[in-house]
Amino acid sequence: MGANFEELELQPTDLVGCRYRQVQRHRYPDTEPSSVGQQRAGRLRAARAEVFALLPQAPALGDPKKFLRIDIPDGESAEFDTLEALAAEADLITGVVFRGRSGESSWYLEVDALARMAHGTYLPVIVSNHRVARPREGASMLAISTTRLGLARKPTELPYQQRHHAIDGYRLSLAARALAEVELDSGWGAAIGQDRTKVFLAPSNTHQQALDAALQVTPPTQPRRVKECDSCRYWSFCAPELEAVDEISLFLSGDRAQSYREQGIHTVTGLIDAALGEPSALARAWRDEIPVLRRRAQLQAPRADVEIDIDVEAYLDQGAYLWGVFDGREYLPFVTWEGLGGDAEGENFARFWTWLMQRREQAAAAGESFAAYCYSAHGENHWMLGSARRFAGKRYGDHRIPAEDEVREFISSAQWIDMFRLVKEQLVGPGGLGLKIVAPAAGFHWAEAGFDGEESVHAYRIAVGEDSAAAARARAQLLSYNGDDCRATAAVRAWLEAGAPGAPLLGEGRR
Ligand code: SF4
Incomplete structure (x- = not known):
């Protein structure tokens, strides 16, 4: 089954981890998320709701009187509404949608919020359930209180160190590109993690090269089992493809079979037949559905009264x-x-x-x-x-x-x-x-x-x-x-x- 990838609109999640997902999304667009995927999405919705409840609705005492918050509803016009909200010079915009092209690739991006900064440029803000920064003495990161987004034009320094997540970097880099198109890019992106009260800023240009490389990757023509398969909605389609060719990743997922691939071994049977000692014995055990083997005849376990x-x-x-x-x-x-x-x-x-x-x-x-x-x-x-x-x-x-x-x-x-x-x-x-x-x-x-x-x-x-x-x-x-x-x-x-x-x-x- 061939896929016309030029028609594929990439999403940031396509750019990290298994690139075959993009192929399967194209082939089976109506596949429901797995139960783990649904739970994850539910947790993210809850995180967004927590953050949105903290975002300011109106100026506080001492703020300039003018404050415009625009919450863009889900729907087909969200991309258009985003551009309208930017044109209206809103201080805070939530539910943002951008579309763009980079080289041959077109992409679609949802951003949780845009906050207006000094000089009228915008800070894209994403919400996630991982930790985006950790406290560290001597370290320094720019941050804004979530309750002050769109009101505080200048961030303050906090003793935190950034935790990098490729997916966050790609989302914010794409947002920076979209904002640059309308000459409103602040050069910064921000993330709210497990601590919902803090918005941590980082320059958005650091991931642009990696983003270009990720956008140019040609999707693979067949699956390879990786850790994400366990919770992937496309597993019921990929498993038979892997089994049909006895793909070695069924036994050794991810890059764990790389050294055998370099020796020309691409199947589980090939690894068993290669008689390489423990790896071959374990491949045989996998095929025979033996979960545990003893390394030695005599075993011991420490016991106590x-x-x-x-x-x-x-x-x-x-x-x-x-x-x-x-x-x-x-x-x-x-x-x-x-x-x-x-x-x-x-x-x-x-x-x-x-x-x-x-x-x-x-x-x-x-x-x-x-x-x-x-x-x-x-x-x-x-x-x-x-x-x-x-x-x-x-x-x-x-x-x-x-x-x-x-x-x-x-x-x-x-x-x-x-x-x-x-x-x-x-x-x-x-x-x-x-x-x-x-x-x-x-x-x-x-x-x-x-x-x-x-x-x-x-x-x-x-x-x-x-x-x-x-x-x-x-x-x-x-x-x-x-x-x-x-x-x-x-x-x-x-x-x-x-x-x-x-x-x-x-x-x-x-x-
Ligand atoms: S099941 Fe695994 S190989 Fe298939 S698309 Fe999902 S992550 Fe990729």
């Missing part, structure tokens, strides 16, 4: 709302639904920490060994240290926030064990060794099947939302998911200690 499995759930960068613990008999959730960043989160963390340290002390007093486990300690370490730092010095009744050094002492001790690290030393899997792969091999299954990190982000929003019936369901779902993550870690430990029955030895082929 008192064993606690821990799993944290956080919402984006905003905070940790759930510390789940499982002691082999009972699952105990330390949870708050009262919002993040304030005392509710601090107190919840303090209660969890107090409980954990009490169990540790009780074990020591009884002469018992103690160990706490998690599966991949990165998140837990990040939020334990981060919570100690963010709520430093606070006390909530009998529960206090530990000093950072106390947390450091614990997470660097032999009593804090990362099961993922131990699993990686002893096992190997064609699809990786995530808990969702290893625990089922150990015979453990989640009550909430198909729930993953992104789903949990979505569920948290509902759990703290206004629809109380939906919130109750989402809370139950999150607790079930977290509890099972803790139990799954325990199950993996027991399975490893038993020698991972059912997992063949690497190189030995079928079970």
Whole structure:
């Protein structure tokens, strides 16, 4: 099936990640987004609504009296309305649409807002759900308060450092081109990220070269499996295309097969037949649907008299709302639904920490060994240290926030064990060794099947939302998911200690 790419109107999302999406969008224009895609879009709509509610409606005391905000409604005339709003010299314009051409490519762009700056030029502003800047001593970025967009003509300096995201850079560069066409480009673009109250500015010329290169890329003629495929609306079309040619990316996604491609190996069967040792053995395991293999005959798992499995759930960068613990008999959730960043989160963390340290002390007093486990300690370490730092010095009744050094002492001790690290030393899997792969091999299954990190982000929003019936369901779902993550870690430990029955030895082929 051929596609006439000159007719294709590019969107910024076409320029990052899989370029085959653009081909499939052209072929199957009416394909609905995947459920993950819909949830993502819902979160973005919610982020925009939060930001739009903060934007000024009228001048504040001390501002010039004249202030014109134009909210452009969705619709076919949005592009025309944008140009009209610019001609009217509006101070703030939302719902902006631009179309343009760069070389052979035509493109379409939505921009959340345009704010009028000094000299009558405009600042394009986009809203996203990622972090666009992080606080850093000694760093400096220009910023405007969201509540002052269109009113404050000059930004102020804040000690933040920009976090680069290619997609944001492309959107703002395209917006700068569109504004330059009407001689209103300020030379700056801005993004509002997880902190909805701050608009961070950056020069918009830094991405122009990369944008030109991205616009000139010829779309590929066949798919290659990448990470994004998991949530892509076109997977049901791409999967059969990949399977038909036994494409090596079915097993090794993204660039992971690059070195084999350079050797002329483009299929899974080709990799198996090349007899390259572990890569070929893993390709065979993938084809035979064997998720986990043993690297060696004898396996081990550290055990203790008192064993606690821990799993944290956080919402984006905003905070940790759930510390789940499982002691082999009972699952105990330390949870708050009262919002993040304030005392509710601090107190919840303090209660969890107090409980954990009490169990540790009780074990020591009884002469018992103690160990706490998690599966991949990165998140837990990040939020334990981060919570100690963010709520430093606070006390909530009998529960206090530990000093950072106390947390450091614990997470660097032999009593804090990362099961993922131990699993990686002893096992190997064609699809990786995530808990969702290893625990089922150990015979453990989640009550909430198909729930993953992104789903949990979505569920948290509902759990703290206004629809109380939906919130109750989402809370139950999150607790079930977290509890099972803790139990799954325990199950993996027991399975490893038993020698991972059912997992063949690497190189030995079928079970
Ligand atoms: S399913 Fe994968 S290969 Fe196909 S368009 Fe989507 S991201 Fe690209």
